[in-house]
Amino acid sequence: MSLVTGIPLRVGGLSTRAHPRAIIVVIALLVATLGLAVLGMLTGDFPLNLTQLLNTLNGAGTGGQKYIVFDLRLPRVTIAVIVGAALGISGAIFQSLSRNPLGSPDIIGFSTGSATGAILVLIVFGGGITEIALGSIAGGIVAAIIVYGLAYRAGVQGYRLILIGIGVTAVLGSLNTYILTRAGLRQAQSAQVWLVGSLNGRGWSEVLPVAIALALLLPAALVLGRRLGLLEMGDETATMLGIRTEPTRLALVVISVALTAVATACAGPIAFVALAAPQLARRLAGSAGVAILPAAAMGGALLLAGDVLSQRVFGQNALPVGVATAALGGLYLAWLLASEWRSGRR
Template sequence: MTADLTVRIGRFSRRWSARALLTGTALAAVVLACAAASLMLGSRELSLAEVLAAFAPDAHGPNRLVVVEWRAPRALAAAVFGACLGVSGAISQSLTRNPLGSPDVIGLNTGAYTGVVCAITLGGTGYLAYAAGAVAGGIGAAALVYLLAFRGGVRGFRLIIVGIAVSAMLSSVNTWFTVKADLDEALRAAVWGAGSLNAVEWPPVAVATGAAALLALALPTAGRRMRQLELGDETAAAHGVPVERTKFLLVVLCVGFTAAVTAATGPIAFVALAAPQIARRLTGRPGSAGLAGPALAGAALLGGADLVAQHALPDTPLPVGAVTVLVGGAYLVWLLLREQRRS
């Protein structure tokens, strides 16, 4: 029997299982280790003491420039963006009640990509233009999928099938743009579409982190309602949960977290797919028993993938999206084989 820890502060009471706490602590340690390695490693290798000294208020010189201005935005982006993708994946998988129901599969990433392509076509440059395009494209794709899948309610399997179809159509639009657009515009879209942390800077990281923090304010309410929905729509409605409004809220949150990342880095595939499943297997907690686990798993996964992207090939940094595709593809094959054996 798993031991539990209960914390009470006034009328607030929360219970955590010991396994979930240990797993969360271990994942947090991995995230911190990845961030520290990202700050220390590179063409100018630094010790941990030198990295910490670079953050001192009176620090100056090349170490501060390298650590604070160049490496710190990337390390923070890997942690925050990985957490955003982990949460968006947990929400979408809970909504569809399917381990394949991630933003990558149901078209939200592709929709955000299409939105940025449209922004580039209209002459937009910079993070704000890309952010506006990603949010508009993600919301448009989500609305289209939601409306096409709605038949007196939204069922998870139908949402996945419709999402795959919409994603395929939007991918063809993106391909058409790459072929027909001006060479400079097509190159900008292709570089952005690779999903990379190589050129990330403080302004987009700060804006995306602020947006994610605002969205996170709705997560406690969303988490409680997700647990009710996983009991079934009828049971949730009997407990007073507004089912369709809650599903719409979850879609908005999923789009928001996905768009915040996509606008800054481009589409990073498979983190949202794998992180929730990794967290559930490590914690032993089925369903959406918590969103902290998927967030930490996503941060650890993206942080580790970015380290590989930076240092796997000497003097040739890779887009982190290329690494996550390799890892996620292997995970997807394993998941499909596992589901086949179970059926």
């Protein structure tokens, strides 16, 4: 049996296909994520050794060690993994729906819309952390409604979704800049820090909403993910195969937008994870279809790696993780565009 074509499985009335190579990739990424998580909890201003970490996790550490692990490092590591996973899933869905590797939430306006909602609440209404998070979610949803509504013409075509999304991103980005120019110095600084995308100061209160969203939406994404491959064949073919194209597409958009909005509300608009994770996962898994679980595992590993590197490489001048992902993601985007251009010329 091929590692790529997969093994057919049937449980009750549900059937699926297990891809051994994709499973191997997910396991390898989870192992890498675990290694990065251990590294992130061992190193820092107050380094621990592995024995101290294990003792602390078992409840036998000192008070200071428990504070460092349970209150500072473990929630940060957890947030990095689940936010990265949420962004990876969202990117995989949108890239499949648009049939374009550029179809990710941060390219087509949803992340920018979440940022608009957050800074409106912060600067105009003076809201606190909870209100900013709710504003971020609302902004992402409104941006998605605008993009989807403008792109809808007897259905939604991928190229139209991307082009309109890029336009909406530009408009919302200009609006965000204007709002910042009208803000006071302290408000503008707070908003700019949030807009960079960072895991600094995040605790268990931020973990819970993203974890709940991921637990609820990942199974739905996996169930509907089987239909994404049929939608990629075109609406006419998908309809002939029994797929209700627009309701299915709308449900997938809702899942993706919800994951993006919650992730952005937690950590700010972290760039390029949703763009890069699905493509890297698909290449590793050797799959021509939609790799939801590998994209989730890749997203978690990428964001955690970016956070650990940004903290450790620059020492006391640690960069927010959004700066690191934007720098690396910009290089990846340039490579991706060059590859697409070359393939188009061939």
